[in-house]
Amino acid sequence: LPIQNREMGGQFSMHMWTSITVGFIFAFPFILWEIWKFISPALYEKERKYAVSFIIVSSFLFFVGVLFGYYLIAPLSVQFFASYIVSPEISNSIDIDSYISLMKTSAIASGLLFELPIIIFFLTKIGLVTPEFLRKYRKYTLVIVLIVAAIITPPDVLSQIIVTIPIMILYEASILISVLVVRSQEREKLNA
Template sequence: MANKNIKEMSFLDHLEELRWLLVRSTAAILICATIAFFFSDFIFNEIIFGPKSPDFVTYQFFCELSQQFGLDKSLCVTEINLPIQNREMGGQFSMHMWTSITVGFIFAFPFILWEIWKFISPALYENEKKYAASFIIISSFLFFVGVLFGYYLIAPLSVQFFASYIVSPEINNSIDIDSYISLMKTSAIASGLLFELPIIIFFLTKIGLVNPEFLRKYRKYTLIIVLILSAIITPPDVISQVIVAIPIMILYEASILISVLVVKNQEKEKLKA
C-alpha cells in the first residue's frame, strides 16, 4: 500500500518540500553552470558553433548516406554561409551567462530527477520505491540521448536549411547571436524532454489519465504530427525527414508498451488486495 506519510503531511508541508526541491535543484544548476562558464572556448567553438562547419559529422553522414542511395552528392554540404553578429553592448556576456545556465541544467538533470523522485515517492507503493535508481538512470539516459539527437540531427539540419534558404538575392543573412543560440538550445532541450515521453506516459497511466487503448487510437494522428514536424525542421528531402521521424515513433510505440505493463501491474495489485 502507499506510504501513509503523504496523508499526514499538510498542504503547507508539501509546499515546503517543493520549495526545497526548487532550491536544491537551482543550486545544482548554478554549480554546473559555474563550471561550464570557465569552459566557454570549448563549449562555443567546438560544440555550439560546430554545426556551422561543413565538416560537421552530421553533414558528412548525410553525404555518405546520399551516395549509398545513389543520389550522388545531392545531400553533401560544401559551404555554410552563416555570419553571426552581436548588436548589443552586453550581448556576448549575457549570452555567455545564459548558455552556461543551459549547460548547467543539462548536466544537473539527473540530480533534478532525484529531487523529483524524493518529492513524489511518498505517494508510491512500498514495492515501487525500490525502483528509484532505475528511474534516475533510465530517465537520465533518455534525456541525454534526446539532447544528442537534437544536437546532432535537428540543430545541424535546421542550421543548414535556414542558412541556405533565400527568398531574394537582395537579402543577406546576418544572423543575430541570440537567434542562433536559441535554435541550438531549443533543439537540444526540447529533444531531451521529448525523449522523456515513455517516463511521462508511465506516470500518466498510473494516475489514469491515459491507457493503451487511448494511445493506440491516436497513433495515426501522432504519426501525421511527427511527419509534419519532421518536414518543418529538416531539409525538404525524404531521407532526412524519415531519419528524424523514426526515433520519435519508436518512443511512442515504447510508451504504448509501458502503458500496457503499468495497467497489467495495476490489475495484479487489485487482485492481491
C-alpha cells in the same frame, strides 16, 4: 555560416546563458532526484524502491534526447534557416543570440521529448492513458510527427524521416510500457 554579434554585451550574455543551459543539462539527474524526494512521501513503500531506476532511465533518455537535438535537429534547422531566402536581394546574417537560442531550444526540447515513455508510464499508472488509446491515435500521432519534422528539417524527405523514426520508436515504446503497466495493475488486483 558567418555569425555576428550586434550588441555590446552579446557575447558575454550568450556565454552566461549557454553555461546555464549546460548546467541544467548536467544537473538533470539531481533535479529529478529532488523532484522524486518531493513526491516520494505520497507514494507507497513498494513504489519508492523504483527511485534509482526512475532517475537512471529518465536521465539516460534525457541525455540521448539532448544529443539527438544537438547533433541532428539543430544542424538540420540551422542549414535550412540559414539557406532559406525569400529574395536574392536579402542576405542572411545570423545573429549569435538567434543561433544559440536555436541550438539551446533544439537540445532541451528534444531532451524533454525523449521523456515521453516516462510520462506515458505515469499517465497509465494514474489511469489517464491506456494502451488502446495510444494504439487508436497512432496514425494521428504519425501525421503530427511528420508535420513537425517537415517544419524543423530542410525540405527533403530523408531529413524528415531521420527525425520521425526515433520519435515514433519512442511512441511505440510508450505503448509497450503502457501495456506492461496495465498488466501489472491487473495482476495486483488479482492478488489482492
